Amino acid sequence: MSIVKKLAGDTAIYGIPSIVGRSINFLLIFFFTKYFTPAFLAPHVEFYAYAGFFFVVLPHGMETAFFNFARSKEKYQDVFTTAMTSLFLVAVVFLALMLSNKSSIGSFVGHPKHLSYVVWFALIMAVDVLKSVPYALLRYLNKAKKFASVKSTGILINVGLNVFFVVYYPAMTGTDPDIEFIFITNLVASAVELLLLSNDIFKNLGTASLELWKKMFTYSWPLIILGFAGMINETFDRLALRKLLPAETVDYEIGVYGTFYKLSMLMTLFIQAFRYAAEPLFFSQADKGDAKSSYVQIMNWFVFACGGIFLVTSLFKKEIAELLISKPEFHQHPDALFIVPILLMANMLLGIFFNLSIWYKLNNKTILGAAVSLVGAVVTIVLLLVYVPIYGFKAAAVTTLLAYFIMTVLSYFLGQKYYPVNYNVNVVLSLIVISVVLYIASEYDGFTSSTGYFVNSIYIAIYGFVGYRLMISTRKS
Numbered sequence: 001m002s003i004v005k006k007l008a009g010d011t012a013i014y015g016i017p018s019i020v021g022r023s024i025n026f027l028l029i030f031f032f033t034k035y036f037t038p039a040f041l042a043p044h045v046e047f048y049a050y051a052g053f054f055f056v057v058l059p060h061g062m063e064t065a066f067f068n069f070a071r072s073k074e075k076y077q078d079v080f081t082t083a084m085t086s087l088f089l090v091a092v093v094f095l096a097l098m099l100s101n102k103s104s105i106g107s108f109v110g111h112p113k114h115l116s117y118v119v120w121f122a123l124i125m126a127v128d129v130l131k132s133v134p135y136a137l138l139r140y141l142n143k144a145k146k147f148a149s150v151k152s153t154g155i156l157i158n159v160g161l162n163v164f165f166v167v168y169y170p171a172m173t174g175t176d177p178d179i180e181f182i183f184i185t186n187l188v189a190s191a192v193e194l195l196l197l198s199n200d201i202f203k204n205l206g207t208a209s210l211e212l213w214k215k216m217f218t219y220s221w222p223l224i225i226l227g228f229a230g231m232i233n234e235t236f237d238r239l240a241l242r243k244l245l246p247a248e249t250v251d252y253e254i255g256v257y258g259t260f261y262k263l264s265m266l267m268t269l270f271i272q273a274f275r276y277a278a279e280p281l282f283f284s285q286a287d288k289g290d291a292k293s294s295y296v297q298i299m300n301w302f303v304f305a306c307g308g309i310f311l312v313t314s315l316f317k318k319e320i321a322e323l324l325i326s327k328p329e330f331h332q333h334p335d336a337l338f339i340v341p342i343l344l345m346a347n348m349l350l351g352i353f354f355n356l357s358i359w360y361k362l363n364n365k366t367i368l369g370a371a372v373s374l375v376g377a378v379v380t381i382v383l384l385l386v387y388v389p390i391y392g393f394k395a396a397a398v399t400t401l402l403a404y405f406i407m408t409v410l411s412y413f414l415g416q417k418y419y420p421v422n423y424n425v426n427v428v429l430s431l432i433v434i435s436v437v438l439y440i441a442s443e444y445d446g447f448t449s450s451t452g453y454f455v456n457s458i459y460i461a462i463y464g465f466v467g468y469r470l471m472i473s474t475r476k477s
Helices: 002-032 038-057 062-070 076-100 102-108 115-140 144-173 180-203 210-244 250-285 291-315 317-324 339-356 366-391 393-418 425-444 449-473
Strands: none
Touching: 038 115, 038 210, 062 076, 062 115, 062 210, 076 102, 076 115, 076 210, 102 115, 115 144, 115 180, 144 180, 210 250, 210 366, 210 393, 250 291, 250 317, 250 339, 250 393, 291 317, 291 339, 291 425, 291 449, 317 339, 339 393, 339 425, 366 393, 425 449
């Protein structure tokens, strides 16, 4: 259990600033709903969906490669410098291509009259890419306070400028709120973070090596495919909606879907915090004799926590949506709330997939991991093309769930072949089933709102009690 306690502590240390940051970004979208219509928010939803793809390709797996090679015989400063050099060159090429082709890109994404969006977006991506490995360096060196302080500074700047430009600046100038300022605010906050990281960057510079880069890239390039395929599963739905839904309603559909999708981010926030702590821990534990038993316990407690998040959010999804989303236009869509529990469960499966990913990361089988994600991507694309024109964005949500389910199952069986870990499958499945059954029971129990709150609390208590007993029963696993 000590490894689970350590992971819980690391998740808090590294995850709190990340959770706070993503929580605030999560809340900002609902803040924006007070000032922007669904159609006006569509560019924000779309560009940040594209950001997911770029943030997979541009870092080209160097963050994970850094952890892998820094734990080996290589001098970590040389690994860091090699990774940073690679990131810098990629960022320069990316910026040159984006800025020289902004007209074509603006037309492609459906916003030919707003080319400044493309410029701001390109700059944001370049800066964020350059931050990725320095943040990994702080995690590697266990500089939790520095990690938290830099993240927190970026958060405060982002929030402050957003409030200023969306609320006060329009009042001062007599203009309407402009979505462009959201991009500018993001760029300023990211640039300040990079500046604050610069001291650690320069203090840990070593010697860049082409030979080392070749080894790192051989390890990391399948992660690009894996991540890109993962982004297809995670964000392609929002991009595909513009091509698959009627032009007269597509902006409204994207605005509603993108906003209600954010409710499932309550699960993603936890998973992101977990990943910050777990990835370096997985690598550091790999050579220890009890590593596999630790991975089993980690999986159990992870699913227990995710099941609780799923149940609480699903039970109170209507109340949470009404609290966070101001404009009635968003709530008028009949499928808005329908997608929330589906996407919560999809994100839980994605988190399980991440836990299972140790089999290809620790055994240099990243190309097989990429193949699993490609299968999920193909499923996503095919189902979106077939069913979104018929059923709208609720088909996109179901597609995401099915893709992650298939990926998780494939990863489990491949893992048992290449790096067998005796996971408590019955416990994991039981936790998922219990949370889903309790949620379905709440949908059909017929209680009124006031009584329903009490009954929902009982459902949560049942899950907590039964789930905890399951956890205790596996402590010796």
